[in-house]
Amino acid sequence: MTLVADAAAAPGADEAASTAAARPRGRWRRLVGWLVVVLMLIGGTAIAARLVTAPPAVGAALDPEGPGDTGARALAEILRQQGAEVTVVRSHADVSAELDDGTTLAMADPVYLTDEAVQEMVADAPRTVLLSSSARTLRLFDLGDSAPDRPDRASADCDEPEFARVGTIVPGRMFAPAEGVDGCFTGQDGSAAVLVGGSESQRISLADGSVLFTNGHLAENGNAALGLALLGQTGRVVWYVPSFGDSDISGEAPDTLGARTPGWVTPAILTLLLAGLAAALWRGRRFGPLVAETLPVTVRASETMHGRARLTAKAADAPHAAAAIREGTVRRLAQRLALGDRVAAHEVADAASDRLRIPRGTLQDLLAGDPPSDDQQLVEMARRLAELEDAVDAALHPDLAPRTPTTDLDPEGHPRDR
Known part of the structure; x- marks a missing residue:
């Protein structure tokens, strides 16, 4: 038992040692990355300031010492x-x-x-x-x-x-x-x-x-x-x-925003920027591999179903509820009739009619017809869909059919007693 425990603990120890060795390297890589970003910002600011403050390059046109196309x-x-x-x-x-x-x-x-x-x-x-x-x-x-x-x-x-x-x-x-x-x-x-x-x-x-x-x-x-x-x-x-540079035109330049700003504003702004950068480095998220964590609670599928049902009932949206019920019935019937996952509702209706030996088109209105307009029609449609599933199950597995009388569909698609 001791040997087995030691053998099981050895890989974990190696992994801990490798993780501890990898942490300093990862920290140095992050510091180098931030240093590169700061240097790029400083360089871009310096270049922009140079372009803004530099006087325009003039004098090349008709310059007797200019070798370009515009020189003379x-x-x-x-x-x-x-x-x-x-x-x-x-x-x-x-x-x-x-x-x-x-x-x-x-x-x-x-x-x-x-x-x-x-x-x-x-x-x-x-x-x-x-x-x-x-x-x-x-x-x-x-x-x-x-x-x-x-x-x-x-x-x-x-x-x-x-x-x-x-x-x-x-x-x-x-x-x-x-x-x-x-x-x-x-x-x-x-x-x-x-x-x-x-x-x-x-x-x-x-x-x-x-x-x-x-x-x-x-x-x-x-x-x-x-x-x-x-x-x-x-x-x-x-x-x-x-x-x-040889201009003799002089004039008073208007006061800029920098001239009107008190002297303490610039140091305060720089201090706030440095404080924000330090806070970002201190409390910023450390990027790394994703870690899978289990939820503290387990949400049952029935709770989700009941919650959606309560929302639909509160909104009084009978057509939306009917579409959800029909979608579930069509999906289950397609699996039972071995029709595949992407089969259309009218194809499922024809296959179910063939299995129940009733004329094709009988179930088209039930599975792909107009949605109900009120709750009473919704309840009636749900009952008929449930009875259709029971009838298809009974037709597919007659040996497992219950001995008590069950429902079946007449040629018009309505339930009838056997």
């Missing part, structure tokens, strides 16, 4: 090959120091500068070429307005001699020249792709360089020749590149 490095290199000196300036405060009498100022739309800063910068340049346009630029230098026309091709068709050998271009934007402003590369409605204005001592030209002078479009049509005609008339080009 190709045009700057062509100017250098033609003997012109190209100086790139990224601060508007340094532009005036780079300008002299033989210098051309080139720049894209200075959206980050005030009107005063733009006019002050252009005032010191004998020749200015605006490589991009906006309604503000047209208004600031009184060059004209935007025009809706966009011809497929346009030639110089103006009195400016430097455009004589440019050929044709496909402009991206057209303008209506103001009074005293020359328009070149015109369309049928008189709009022009290049505007030339100013005075004898100060010349200002404007063209939509986003589709003419960028690296992706410079080799098309006469775009390169037009760029040389605008920028290559002097021996030196000062190319100003606007940027968000």
Whole structure:
């Protein structure tokens, strides 16, 4: 007996030892998992904060040092090959120091500068070429307005001699020249792709360089020749590149929610979050294999049946009760007649009629007819179904039939005495 008990206890001891060894490993795995989740949350928060607080990346469009499709490095290199000196300036405060009498100022739309800063910068340049346009630029230098026309091709068709050998271009934007402003590369409605204005001592030209002078479009049509005609008339080009960091626009920012929040709120929120995380780790559910546990009480099937019956009676739902009674009778008759589990009620009715040797269709109304409308009809139908089951049992097992008179069904499906 002692040997048997020891042999029976040995596997349990091994299992306990293995369980004790597995618990530390499972605890470490959970801690590592939580650590990975916390690190991922911290990393995602840092990346989101970086994306929100970082200034927009601007300045690549028409940048003389930009190698991309929207840059203008190709045009700057062509100017250098033609003997012109190209100086790139990224601060508007340094532009005036780079300008002299033989210098051309080139720049894209200075959206980050005030009107005063733009006019002050252009005032010191004998020749200015605006490589991009906006309604503000047209208004600031009184060059004209935007025009809706966009011809497929346009030639110089103006009195400016430097455009004589440019050929044709496909402009991206057209303008209506103001009074005293020359328009070149015109369309049928008189709009022009290049505007030339100013005075004898100060010349200002404007063209939509986003589709003419960028690296992706410079080799098309006469775009390169037009760029040389605008920028290559002097021996030196000062190319100003606007940027968000060079803006002189200042203003008072509205108070944010963080500025209006007292200083103790953020530490309190962090403390609550840490407390919630600690509580979740302390009282959280430990995931593991499912454990089968027996119920403290045993619920008998008869109690469930009686409970459903009481609910049906309380609701006075005779059709629902009749459907349940019929379903049970059909299922039991199908088993007794060896018809299978998925047989329909009308098939059971025909099989029972054949077994009782009564005409087919006699039991169709009883097993698959309309439901009763009141309790009296429900009781009558239940009695007839019970008598039908007794009759089928008697027909299937005549040796086990009781010697006392029992009920049978007449050709119309009603019970009769034997």
